[in-house]
Amino acid sequence: MTRMALLLVAVMAALAPALVxxxxxxxxxxxxxxxxxxxxxxxxxxxxxxxVQAGDVVATGTDGSVGITFLDNSLLSAxxxxxxxxxxxxxxxxxxxxxxxxxxxxxxxxxxxxxxxxQSPDAMKVRTPAAVLGVRGTEFLxxxxxxx
Amino acid sequence: MASRTALAMxxxxxxxxxxxxxxxxxxxLMPDKDGKTGVLSVESGGQQAVLDKxxxxxxxxxxxxxxxxxxxxxxxxxxxxxxxxxQPARPISFLLYFLEGRDELTPDSGQLLGRIVDExxxxxxxxxxxxxxxxxxxAVPFNDALSLRRAERVRDxxxxxxxxxxxxxxxxxxxxEPLVPTADExxxxxxxxxxxxxx
Numbered sequence: 001m002t003r004m005a006l007l008l009v010a011v012m013a014a015l016a017p018a019l020v021x022x023x024x025x026x027x028x029x030x031x032x033x034x035x036x037x038x039x040x041x042x043x044x045x046x047x048x049x050x051x052v053q054a055g056d057v058v059a060t061g062t063d064g065s066v067g068i069t070f071l072d073n074s075l076l077s078a079x080x081x082x083x084x085x086x087x088x089x090x091x092x093x094x095x096x097x098x099x100x101x102x103x104x105x106x107x108x109x110x111x112x113x114x115x116x117x118x119q120s121p122d123a124m125k126v127r128t129p130a131a132v133l134g135v136r137g138t139e140f141l142x143x144x145x146x147x148x
Numbered sequence: 149m150a151s152r153t154a155l156a157m158x159x160x161x162x163x164x165x166x167x168x169x170x171x172x173x174x175x176x177l178m179p180d181k182d183g184k185t186g187v188l189s190v191e192s193g194g195q196q197a198v199l200d201k202x203x204x205x206x207x208x209x210x211x212x213x214x215x216x217x218x219x220x221x222x223x224x225x226x227x228x229x230x231x232x233x234x235q236p237a238r239p240i241s242f243l244l245y246f247l248e249g250r251d252e253l254t255p256d257s258g259q260l261l262g263r264i265v266d267e268x269x270x271x272x273x274x275x276x277x278x279x280x281x282x283x284x285x286x287a288v289p290f291n292d293a294l295s296l297r298r299a300e301r302v303r304d305x306x307x308x309x310x311x312x313x314x315x316x317x318x319x320x321x322x323x324x325e326p327l328v329p330t331a332d333e334x335x336x337x338x339x340x341x342x343x344x345x346x347x
Contacts, residue, residue, distance in 0.1 A: 027347075029236035029272055049273030065234035069275075069347050073239040079230035093277075110231040112238070113186070130173050130192050130208045137186025139178040140199075141228045144171070 023053040025089035025100075026070035030077065034061030054089040058082075060107065074100060074114035074124070081145075082107020087127075091116060103127035106145035113138050173208040175199065176224050181238065190214060237271055239347045243327075244302060246340040249285065251294065251301040254337075261302075265309050268346055275347040276316045278302050283339040284323045284332045296320030302342045 028035075028050045035046040038057040044050075046058060052068050060066055060082045067077035072091045078084050083105035090098035096119040104126065116123040117135045124135040128144035177188045179202035188199045193212025199205070203224060207215045225232065242264050244257040253261070268274050280299030282291040299318045307313045326339040 027273060027275065029347075030234045032234065065230045067234040067236040069236045069239065073347065075236050075238070077231050077234035077236065079228065079234070082231075108228050108231040110228055110235055112235070114239075128173060128208075130171055130211050131175070131214075132191045133175065134189035134191065135186075136188070138180045138184075139186065140188045141174075141176040141178060141224060141231065143174040143227060145173075 023055070024051050024071070025054050025056075025086055025091075026052045026068045026074075026076075028052065028066060029069050030065070030067030032065045033063035033080070035059070035064045035066040052086060054086055056086045058084045058086070070100065070114060072096070072098070072100065072114040072116045074116065075110075075112040076102065077110045078104075079108035082109065084109060095119075098123060100124045101127070104142050104144055105129065107143070109142045111135075111140050111142070170210040171208055174219075174227060175206045175208070176219055176228070177204045178202065178224065236347075239345065240267060241346070242267075242344045244342045244344065245337060246298055246342070248283075248335060248337070248340065249294070251297045253301075261305055264344055264346070265306065265311065268306070268311055271346065274311075274315055276306065276311070277343075277345040277347075278306075278316060278318050279343040279345070280318075280320045281325060281327070281339060281341050281343070282323045283334065283336040284326065284330055285335050286323075288322060292320055292322040294320075295322045298340075298342050302344065 028046045028048060031046050031048055036043045036059050037046045037050065037052065038059065046066055058066060060078055060080055062080050065079050069075055085103045085105060087103055088099055088101040092098055096115045098116055100116050100123060113124055113135050117137055121136045126133040126135065128142060130144065175190045177185060177199035179185050185202050190197045190206040192208045192214050195212050195214040197206040197214045197216040203218050203221060205217050205219045242260065244260060245254045246252060247254060268276060278299045280295035282295045299320055303316045303318050306316060327341065328336050328338045330336050
């Protein structure tokens with residue numbers, strides 16, 4: 001039984017990287033100051049080259065900023081005191097179809113939309129606590145949060 | 149009398165409370181790098197603003213209250229400086245061309261390789277996707293293999309000058325995605341290519 005359990009753990013460990021790879025949405029290309037990625041309750045520092053997945057929440061500190069390039073060439077970059085959730089990401093690199101949904105809970109965000117938004121006007125959505133943005137291209141800025 | 153003053157003060161407080169915006173959300177459409185401008189719709193509580201000019205803006209002070217306007221470039225820069233400064237380098241693509249039926253680069257394309265290497269070296273945590281293509285001369289299976297061989301050849305050249313192999317993904321698409329559509333068995337130099345996408 002114990003041996004069975006061990007075997008199961010070994011198999012799961014072997015499969016885990018493949019599963020992680022399948023969910024990959026983008027990579028951190030710029031990281032200044034404090035930047036964290038929250039994934040399944042765990043917080044890890046967002047270092048240069050770190051993978052960002054669907055379901056991740058990226059948060060910057062008072063001195064932090066972060067720039068992420070997604071697989072469809074969308075660029076999202078957040079200023080200090082920002083919280084950005086990657087709600088959904090799917091991209092077919094051959095057909096350029098899929099969907100990209102993110103929400104800025106607070107802070108500032110600069111967006112350059114990529115191949116998904118170009119292929120289909122409904123493919124990319126960005127939400128804030130107060131609004132939903134429809135993206136038909138290409139570059140825009142968002143600030144949200146309660147006034148000081 | 150005292151209670152009336154207190155009531156008046158309470159009313160004033162309520163007024164001030166209402167006048168103060170609940171939120172200070174700002175949405176700005178920027179001009180694209182190539183001079184064009186896209187379209188952004190901002191929808192809040194059933195109200196919508198459509199931004200379609202450079203520096204057009206929408207402010208949302210509470211859900212359902214959307215005010216369209218515009219900001220100056222300087223105002224946008226001031227409000228979003230840190231986010232703009234953190235923007236990753238724009239993804240860039242290159243095309244390299246090949247001699248007919250072979251995995252040899254044309255002389256012109258061979259010279260372009262150096263520029264591509266410089267571009268990759270400039271980028272933090274670069275990702276490189278190399279996609280090979282062929283023209284429609286030859287059978288489909290032959291062209292599938294040839295396109296992959298062309299892509300692998302380019303990868304090998306990049307690795308030779310010091311780019312990490314694990315940063316490079318290689319694909320072959322055969323004759324399926326011609327740049328210039330042709331009938332089958334037509335030789336077309338512009339379709340004998342490798343696409344290098346650098347992120």
